[in-house]
Amino acid sequence: IFFARKIDDDLLEEIEDLLISGDVGVSTTQEIMERVKRQVKRKNYDSTEQLFDLLKTEIAGMFITRLQPTDLHPPKPRVIFVIGVNGTGKTTSIAKLALRYHQQGKQVLLVAADTFRAAAIEQLQIWAERVGAEMIKHHEGADPSAVVYDALEAAKSRQKDIVIIDTAGRLHTKINLMEELKKMQRVIQKVIPEAPHQTLLVLDATTGQNSISQSKQFIDAVGVDGIILTKLDGTAKGGAVIAISYELGLPVDYVGLGEKIDDLEPFDPNLFAEGLFQ
Amino acid sequence: DLTAKLEATLKKLRGQGKLTEDNIADSLKEIRRSLLEADVNYRIAKEFIERIRQKAVGEEVIRSVTPGQQIVKIVHDELVELMGKSQSDLKLSGIPPAIIMLCGLQGSGKTTFAAKLANFLRKKGRHPMLVAADIYRPAAIQQLQILGKNLNVPVYAEENSVPVQICRSSIKAAREKSCDVLILDTAGRLHIDQEMMQELENIKKEITPQEILFVADGMTGQDAVNAASQFLERLDFHGVVLTKMDGDARGGAALSIRQVTNRPIKFVGIGEKPDALETFHPERMASRILG
Numbered sequence A: 001i002f003f004a005r006k007i008d009d010d011l012l013e014e015i016e017d018l019l020i021s022g023d024v025g026v027s028t029t030q031e032i033m034e035r036v037k038r039q040v041k042r043k044n045y046d047s048t049e050q051l052f053d054l055l056k057t058e059i060a061g062m063f064i065t066r067l068q069p070t071d072l073h074p075p076k077p078r079v080i081f082v083i084g085v086n087g088t089g090k091t092t093s094i095a096k097l098a099l100r101y102h103q104q105g106k107q108v109l110l111v112a113a114d115t116f117r118a119a120a121i122e123q124l125q126i127w128a129e130r131v132g133a134e135m136i137k138h139h140e141g142a143d144p145s146a147v148v149y150d151a152l153e154a155a156k157s158r159q160k161d162i163v164i165i166d167t168a169g170r171l172h173t174k175i176n177l178m179e180e181l182k183k184m185q186r187v188i189q190k191v192i193p194e195a196p197h198q199t200l201l202v203l204d205a206t207t208g209q210n211s212i213s214q215s216k217q218f219i220d221a222v223g224v225d226g227i228i229l230t231k232l233d234g235t236a237k238g239g240a241v242i243a244i245s246y247e248l249g250l251p252v253d254y255v256g257l258g259e260k261i262d263d264l265e266p267f268d269p270n271l272f273a274e275g276l277f278q
Numbered sequence B: 001d002l003t004a005k006l007e008a009t010l011k012k013l014r015g016q017g018k019l020t021e022d023n024i025a026d027s028l029k030e031i032r033r034s035l036l037e038a039d040v041n042y043r044i045a046k047e048f049i050e051r052i053r054q055k056a057v058g059e060e061v062i063r064s065v066t067p068g069q070q071i072v073k074i075v076h077d078e079l080v081e082l083m084g085k086s087q088s089d090l091k092l093s094g095i096p097p098a099i100i101m102l103c104g105l106q107g108s109g110k111t112t113f114a115a116k117l118a119n120f121l122r123k124k125g126r127h128p129m130l131v132a133a134d135i136y137r138p139a140a141i142q143q144l145q146i147l148g149k150n151l152n153v154p155v156y157a158e159e160n161s162v163p164v165q166i167c168r169s170s171i172k173a174a175r176e177k178s179c180d181v182l183i184l185d186t187a188g189r190l191h192i193d194q195e196m197m198q199e200l201e202n203i204k205k206e207i208t209p210q211e212i213l214f215v216a217d218g219m220t221g222q223d224a225v226n227a228a229s230q231f232l233e234r235l236d237f238h239g240v241v242l243t244k245m246d247g248d249a250r251g252g253a254a255l256s257i258r259q260v261t262n263r264p265i266k267f268v269g270i271g272e273k274p275d276a277l278e279t280f281h282p283e284r285m286a287s288r289i290l291g
């Protein structure tokens, strides 16, 4: 839409519609448009190339970037707690993360702490075998906190580098399920006081403004360190993460780009911003 | 809430006789904003606001309600009308087994809904069989088998096979077990994945299901129209299921999907258990979208 046009109200309105259609949301879109309009005026822009670059820069700039821990003495094991609402891609993303760490030569332990959903344990087991990672599980219906407890004790005694905990999908509005999550976190802290070292919230790029409500509730319950944004290989743009990063201070760590085990990329705010305009 | 927000923009209506373009302009902006925040697709929201403008302009200002209430009622009634009558009839007549095919994006809740549908049909005196036609997702077949076992509903599955073949063989299996409804659970897929969409077209062509249901996540945002229209174009599905509506998503996808496909929403998922199923209530949906 930027090709060889002049910057007028029609174009600005089209840009606004494009952002809305990318799930950026009304107030965040307004914020972005106001910043852009001010800059266009101040710098007297007249080419759409300049406008496009400005938009990309503004949007990319709204993302909090995590300061990479120098990890001179990485915690051992490093515990990663993966949470999120139903069907967002937690289990699949854990498999992808496990592969990355495995390829770095790390000893990875997976924890099948979704003891509720049919065949959740079997699903993670298959992924564990594909990665070549060990997995700790109990039976379906077991207390997820008990699984976590056993897994962390095993991780310590077996000298694992990375522990990744898969949890059951849960709607953030279900108080008892959020309490269950808090209990799991307390148990994690009991066994390894500094853990979980990283709590990752998995968000589905096809979800609209509800992603913001989800993020707030999960932050409130157990705290969140970063986001994995999945299913960005579809046509959804995942624009809700702009507000989540900018207003809630959450970095996006990874994006999921498919159903295969290597379909995970570190988040790149510039690529993301470009993607909004494709 | 919307009524309260509109009151502020409608103060100028006090003492006016009619709703005019001018005195409702701000209200329409507020309504549009509310619809977008509810995840209604922006094009659909624009069309909708236009309908409201046409309905509202020229109306007499009703004295017994506040101007905000009056506009909200116009909006609410229009939403209810657009979302269609409550209807969850499934085409299940003809030589048994009747065949229902489920399709949709990854993780939308198809497998869970398959179990809910089996439960629903059995309560109505039918004898359903579940068919595990997802050969890709790790442990997908086991997932359906566990759900079937919990409900005491037979599950048809095949090792080392392909979806069209599995579905074809399930028809014979259903007749052998005197099952009169087959529920085909398919793998989640992207509407832009040509090969996978072709697979669904092949199943439809070979198996000729009487009923095809598009299962969509109730929290879906603006993208709802893209997936829904592609699935409609390729499969001409009969109805829509909206899942995970036990959360706090406003559910604007319901209006978007309805408008862009003109297909009824037949069921709503309201939980993870097999009994967590409702038929669609347009009134409730309208109130929810309006927040």
Ligand SMILES: Nc1nc2c(ncn2[C@@H]2O[C@H](COP(=O)(O)OP(=O)(O)OP(=O)(O)O)[C@@H](O)[C@H]2O)c(=O)[nH]1
Binding pocket: A084, A085, A086, A087, A088, A089, A090, A091, A092, A093, A114, A117, A120, A167, A168, A169, A170, A202, A230, A231, A232, A233, A234, A255, A256, A257, A258, A259, A263, B106, B107, B137, B188, B190
């Ligand atoms: N296209 C695409 N599909 C994905 C991606 N990530 C996950 N999926 C698919 O989404 C579906 C759900 O993935 P799961 O990993 O089971 O999701 P989950 O969050 O663990 O689900 P629950 O445990 O039931 O809450 C599966 O069909 C995955 O293959 C992605 O990045 N792109």
Ligand SMILES: Nc1nc2c(ncn2[C@@H]2O[C@H](COP(=O)(O)OP(=O)(O)OP(=O)(O)O)[C@@H](O)[C@H]2O)c(=O)[nH]1
Binding pocket: A086, A087, A117, A169, A171, B104, B105, B106, B107, B108, B109, B110, B111, B112, B113, B134, B137, B140, B186, B187, B188, B189, B243, B244, B245, B246, B268, B269, B270, B271, B272, B276
């Ligand atoms: N709260 C809630 N959870 C639901 C509902 N429907 C499905 N789920 C959950 O959503 C997740 C995904 O459900 P599935 O049935 O595996 O989804 P699917 O569409 O078959 O996934 P794929 O086969 O990977 O595409 C599971 O955790 C389900 O328990 C619902 O109505 N409410």
Ligand SMILES: [Mg+2]
Binding pocket: A090, A091, A092, A114, A120, A166, A167, A168, A169
């Ligand atoms: Mg899972």
Ligand SMILES: [Mg+2]
Binding pocket: B110, B111, B112, B134, B140, B186, B187, B188
């Ligand atoms: Mg499934």
